[in-house]
Amino acid sequence: MKIILLGASGQLGREWQRYFNLHTDDSLIVFPYTSGQLDLTHYEEVAREVSARQPNVIINCAAYTLVDQAELKKDKAMAINARAVENLAKVCKSNDIHLIHYSTDYVFPGKEEDRKRYPRGYPEDHQAEPVNWYGQTKWEGEEAIRASGCRHLIIRTTWLCGLYGNNFVKTMLKYGREKEELKVVNDQWGSPGYADEIVANSMNLYTADAKGTYHLTSKGLTNWAEFAEAIFDYSNIDVNVNAIPSEEYPTEAKRPKYSKLDTSKAEKVEGVEITDWREGLKRLLKQLENH
Numbered sequence: 001m002k003i004i005l006l007g008a009s010g011q012l013g014r015e016w017q018r019y020f021n022l023h024t025d026d027s028l029i030v031f032p033y034t035s036g037q038l039d040l041t042h043y044e045e046v047a048r049e050v051s052a053r054q055p056n057v058i059i060n061c062a063a064y065t066l067v068d069q070a071e072l073k074k075d076k077a078m079a080i081n082a083r084a085v086e087n088l089a090k091v092c093k094s095n096d097i098h099l100i101h102y103s104t105d106y107v108f109p110g111k112e113e114d115r116k117r118y119p120r121g122y123p124e125d126h127q128a129e130p131v132n133w134y135g136q137t138k139w140e141g142e143e144a145i146r147a148s149g150c151r152h153l154i155i156r157t158t159w160l161c162g163l164y165g166n167n168f169v170k171t172m173l174k175y176g177r178e179k180e181e182l183k184v185v186n187d188q189w190g191s192p193g194y195a196d197e198i199v200a201n202s203m204n205l206y207t208a209d210a211k212g213t214y215h216l217t218s219k220g221l222t223n224w225a226e227f228a229e230a231i232f233d234y235s236n237i238d239v240n241v242n243a244i245p246s247e248e249y250p251t252e253a254k255r256p257k258y259s260k261l262d263t264s265k266a267e268k269v270e271g272v273e274i275t276d277w278r279e280g281l282k283r284l285l286k287q288l289e290n291h
């Protein structure tokens, strides 16, 4: 099987590469691309490269993920997260390639009252109502894939944390060693998606021949302040977490009050149970310690 991996230098892309290194198989050929090697907004180059490689699957981990910056660089975010994805999906359709693509909880409204309405999280078919521009661009990317008619798997995840790149766990570990007190919001609820588990479960979905849209994140519910406290607690870092409301942490982009995703559809198809956010956090902290 031949696979093109886009966004290979990002958090999830590097986790996919780790997965392929651990599961090496002679029948598997992976072509990883960074943005320098293949810019997804260069449509003709993308079409040429894909035709030359003739992969069975394209895994798209590439995206514009700077949530606050996206409010300021609207065209750039839309070009990468939607228009380039539309082009990619058309290329997949015309070459009969299976597209695995990632999206986000930020496509949903993220209203406080949805916490009571959907205690397990938003289901896949809940109506989209992007909470910010990044969410809007990711939603348009999803819709373009569906409209293209290509074989696809769209996997929405949340609060991605893993060994590589930037994420909340690594930021907290850094701040925790530098500062005595941190202010962290406690009125935005959701759950972290652990990169290793997202990759393994994405592979399970693909091998189970799942098609369409699925949610993958950890089980349970937390907020950023509680998550930060758990990070410090499990790492024996003594720092005071001052829990604050979102109004006291102003950001360019609006963040959802509730963005938990219901993972039961994926668990049913895969026949696995996804781990609780606390167990996933302990595993990640061990990985970071040994890394």
Ligand SMILES: NC(=O)C1=CN([C@@H]2O[C@H](COP(=O)(O)OP(=O)(O)OC[C@H]3O[C@@H](n4cnc5c(N)ncnc54)[C@H](OP(=O)(O)O)[C@@H]3O)[C@@H](O)[C@H]2O)C=CC1
Pocket (backbone or CB within 6 Å): 006, 007, 008, 009, 010, 011, 012, 013, 034, 035, 036, 038, 039, 040, 041, 060, 061, 062, 063, 064, 065, 080, 102, 103, 104, 105, 138, 156, 157, 158, 159, 160, 161, 165, 166
């Ligand atoms: N991070 C998170 O918390 C969450 C992420 N997601 C989604 O998961 C996926 C992976 O996210 P994550 O790994 O965190 O992202 P990163 O920001 O870590 O990585 C993004 C990747 O996209 C590549 N890229 C950016 N622009 C282009 C371009 N024009 N052409 C080609 N490649 C480009 C970057 O390449 P380079 O570095 O070489 O420039 C990089 O490899 C994305 O679809 C994201 O929307 C969903 C929910 C949560």
Ligand SMILES: Cc1cn([C@H]2C[C@H](O)[C@@H](COP(=O)(O)OP(=O)(O)O[C@H]3O[C@@H](C)C(=O)[C@@H](O)[C@H]3O)O2)c(=O)[nH]c1=O
Pocket (backbone or CB within 6 Å): 065, 066, 067, 103, 104, 105, 106, 157, 158, 159, 160, 167, 168, 171, 182, 183, 184, 185, 188, 224, 249, 255
């Ligand atoms: C660093 C820090 C963050 N926060 C808050 C800000 C924000 O509401 C929350 C998380 O911060 P982040 O910068 O990680 O948030 P953000 O970049 O919005 O994370 C998102 O990234 C995109 C790509 C996604 O798709 C989402 O699922 C989500 O993971 O914590 C504090 O309250 N105190 C702090 O010291």
